[in-house]
Amino acid sequence: MIDNIGFVIGDISRLIRRTFDKRARAIGVTRAQWRVLTWLRRHEGTNQSALADRLELDAMTLCRMVDRLQDAQLIERRRDPEDRRAWQLFLTTKGVALSDQLEPIGEQLLQEALADMPGKDRERLLALLELFRSNLQSIDEADADRKRSAHG
Amino acid sequence: MIDNIGFVIGDISRLIRRTFDKRARAIGVTRAQWRVLTWLRRHEGTNQSALADRLELDAMTLCRMVDRLQDAQLIERRRDPEDRRAWQLFLTTKGVALSDQLEPIGEQLLQEALADMPGKDRERLLALLELFRSNLQSIDEADADRKRSAHG
DNA sequence: TCAATTTAATAACATAGTTTATTATATGCA
DNA sequence: TGCATATAATAAACTATGTTATTAAATTGA
Numbered sequence: 001m002i003d004n005i006g007f008v009i010g011d012i013s014r015l016i017r018r019t020f021d022k023r024a025r026a027i028g029v030t031r032a033q034w035r036v037l038t039w040l041r042r043h044e045g046t047n048q049s050a051l052a053d054r055l056e057l058d059a060m061t062l063c064r065m066v067d068r069l070q071d072a073q074l075i076e077r078r079r080d081p082e083d084r085r086a087w088q089l090f091l092t093t094k095g096v097a098l099s100d101q102l103e104p105i106g107e108q109l110l111q112e113a114l115a116d117m118p119g120k121d122r123e124r125l126l127a128l129l130e131l132f133r134s135n136l137q138s139i140d141e142a143d144a145d146r147k148r149s150a151h152g
Numbered sequence: 153m154i155d156n157i158g159f160v161i162g163d164i165s166r167l168i169r170r171t172f173d174k175r176a177r178a179i180g181v182t183r184a185q186w187r188v189l190t191w192l193r194r195h196e197g198t199n200q201s202a203l204a205d206r207l208e209l210d211a212m213t214l215c216r217m218v219d220r221l222q223d224a225q226l227i228e229r230r231r232d233p234e235d236r237r238a239w240q241l242f243l244t245t246k247g248v249a250l251s252d253q254l255e256p257i258g259e260q261l262l263q264e265a266l267a268d269m270p271g272k273d274r275e276r277l278l279a280l281l282e283l284f285r286s287n288l289q290s291i292d293e294a295d296a297d298r299k300r301s302a303h304g
Numbered sequence: 305t306c307a308a309t310t311t312a313a314t315a316a317c318a319t320a321g322t323t324t325a326t327t328a329t330a331t332g333c334a
Numbered sequence: 335t336g337c338a339t340a341t342a343a344t345a346a347a348c349t350a351t352g353t354t355a356t357t358a359a360a361t362t363g364a
Binding site for chain 2: 321
């Protein structure tokens with residue numbers, strides 16, 4: 001029973017990822033790139049290390065993604081006037097146009113997948129998932145603390 | 153509301169992946185390798201292409217994972233007596249021992265994360281998630297069909 | 305003020321994953 | 335039988351990611 005919940009959650013996230021990848025790729029980006037574009041759409045001027053933190057990516061990994069997105073003329077780097085080490089990231093016109101196409105994809109997929117679930121049940125599902133998430137967050141933090149004290 | 157469900161599911165699967173990766177890596181394997189070992193534990197003798205299908209991995213990707221797992225002396229390839237093209241995969245003694253350590257990790261994480269959720273709620277959660285999954289599966293298949301007919 | 309430390313970004317190297325093409329074997333059917 | 339096609343595995347080339355080390359600039363603090 002309890003492990004079924006694990007399997008089903010695993011299946012769901014895999015299916016979301018798959019469908020998402022396919023639909024995003026049809027538009028010409030990977031899911032990883034989509035995350036960067038979507039974040040920048042709402043928070044223009046973020047620098048690389050802040051963005052890497054946000055998206056839980058390695059700074060180096062993001063650095064190279066930014067290289068590629070810049071080559072594809074979807075984003076651009078501008079020097080931070082306050083900190084000469086840092087770049088501020090902005091979507092180009094092309095990047096904004098692409099991000100407009102991407103935005104509805106996630107919402108739409110969820111709409112399709114939950115079309116036949118009554119509103120009451122959606123609320124229940126959300127509440128139960130939120131409890132689940134909050135417990136996982138505590139576990140994650142506890143693991144991180146354990147590691148810290150083992151080191152120190 | 154509906155997009156919150158998406159975000160929460162995303163968070164949950166990310167947190168499960170993270171915690172899982174950390175705990176599995178402490179034992180000396182990646183999550184991808186863990187999936188291979190766990191499957192083989194229950195289905196010894198599976199060949200590479202069947203296993204790749206099962207785990208939804210590319211045949212080539214699995215081939216290299218098998219190379220590494222074999223180098224690490226966790227699994228071994230034996231010729232299929234029925235089909236001289238194919239290898240049958242088996243855990244070594246070392247692989248079995250490691251798989252024994254991995255087995256409880258998933259179950260345990262879920263136990264911790266759902267400890268404070270009453271049985272009734274767990275059942276409800278599972279039922280709602282199953283509906284969600286089944287809808288996503290239909291969408292995934294519909295997308296695949298659309299692609300097929302666009303090609304043909 | 306200036307040496308020590310931290311931070312932002314990235315080059316260089318190592319590892320893992322994907323795509324395409326090849327080899328050996330198996331299967332279907334004229 | 336023997337030719338066309340399919341299948342199992344993998345080599346080779348390419349792409350993406352993770353790790354370590356370096357550079358330049360910012361911050362801290364005696």
